[in-house]
Amino acid sequence: MMEAEGVQDQLSMSVDYQEYAVEDASSETDESSDPRPDDASDQFKNFTRNGMIKIGEEAREYEALRRRFLAGMKQYARDTDVVALHKISGSTLAVQARFAAFRAHEVAVLKKSEGKWQGKGEGMTHIMYGWYGGSKEEITQIISHGFSRCNGQSHGVGVYLSPTNFLLDGLASSSADENGTRHLLFCNVLMGKMEVIPAGSKQIHPSSEEFDTGVDNLEEPRRLVVWSAFMNSHIFPTHIFLGPAKKALMEKMFDDLRKCKITRLQMVKSLRRVVGEDQLLIAIIESYRDKLSIS
Numbered sequence: 001m002m003e004a005e006g007v008q009d010q011l012s013m014s015v016d017y018q019e020y021a022v023e024d025a026s027s028e029t030d031e032s033s034d035p036r037p038d039d040a041s042d043q044f045k046n047f048t049r050n051g052m053i054k055i056g057e058e059a060r061e062y063e064a065l066r067r068r069f070l071a072g073m074k075q076y077a078r079d080t081d082v083v084a085l086h087k088i089s090g091s092t093l094a095v096q097a098r099f100a101a102f103r104a105h106e107v108a109v110l111k112k113s114e115g116k117w118q119g120k121g122e123g124m125t126h127i128m129y130g131w132y133g134g135s136k137e138e139i140t141q142i143i144s145h146g147f148s149r150c151n152g153q154s155h156g157v158g159v160y161l162s163p164t165n166f167l168l169d170g171l172a173s174s175s176a177d178e179n180g181t182r183h184l185l186f187c188n189v190l191m192g193k194m195e196v197i198p199a200g201s202k203q204i205h206p207s208s209e210e211f212d213t214g215v216d217n218l219e220e221p222r223r224l225v226v227w228s229a230f231m232n233s234h235i236f237p238t239h240i241f242l243g244p245a246k247k248a249l250m251e252k253m254f255d256d257l258r259k260c261k262i263t264r265l266q267m268v269k270s271l272r273r274v275v276g277e278d279q280l281l282i283a284i285i286e287s288y289r290d291k292l293s294i295s
Helices: 060-079 093-113 136-145 164-172 246-258 264-275 280-292
Strands: 052-055 084-088 127-134 159-161 182-190 194-196 213-215 224-226 235-243
Touching: 052 060, 060 084, 060 164, 060 182, 060 235, 093 136, 093 182, 093 235, 127 136, 127 159, 127 164, 127 235, 136 182, 136 235, 164 182, 246 264
Parallel strands: 194 213
Antiparallel strands: 052 084, 084 235, 127 182, 159 224, 182 235, 213 224
């Protein structure tokens, strides 16, 4: 029943959603995956202890998701490494329950629309892929207990996820762990009938029964807005990415500016997307001021 996102995510990938169903929870995992916490490094034990499975680099699933991640990194893909990729296992009752809720609401949304799905420009789609950035602790809590807070309010108050085209926004919402690594959830998002939420809106639920979710723009949404009432029924995370630290990305941006590979305006826009209002931006700019003469 689930379909790919369409315009922004054309990279090929395949995820077996049947493994999250209760009757399939005991099925064997991919031989390229290693669920054994005894073999995990200290950096990854926090995830494997919670039933997550580290995906080996030789797995086709790893390569497909890695390509999607790097596509979202755009001009910084060449200098970006995926530290690790973990799959959220369907072996726990909590994950099975959340998946059952996701599928039940998917059926309800399809029934409401009579199965007639249009282009995103007309305000309807089915399943979209979204990225959610957070701290290691928050990501672990989401996997164990589900979403519990709204992380955005610029276009209504809800859970904000970023499409792959704007993956850097999701990265900006993450925070580095003790190893300088950032954490991103790769999620399936049940969008249904979308409505445009204007900037500054304090909306907290659909404006009418016609709509399911919100976006900032129908043609090319940058923000996928899921209302708090639906945060655990319309979002189903499947994988965790451990990606690069902000500082490494910022240093690369400054180096590109110094070598005239990008303009100052391009650098500033990219920096804002990566760090948001982070005070670290000021410190980094000051440390590079003499080298780049951008004061």
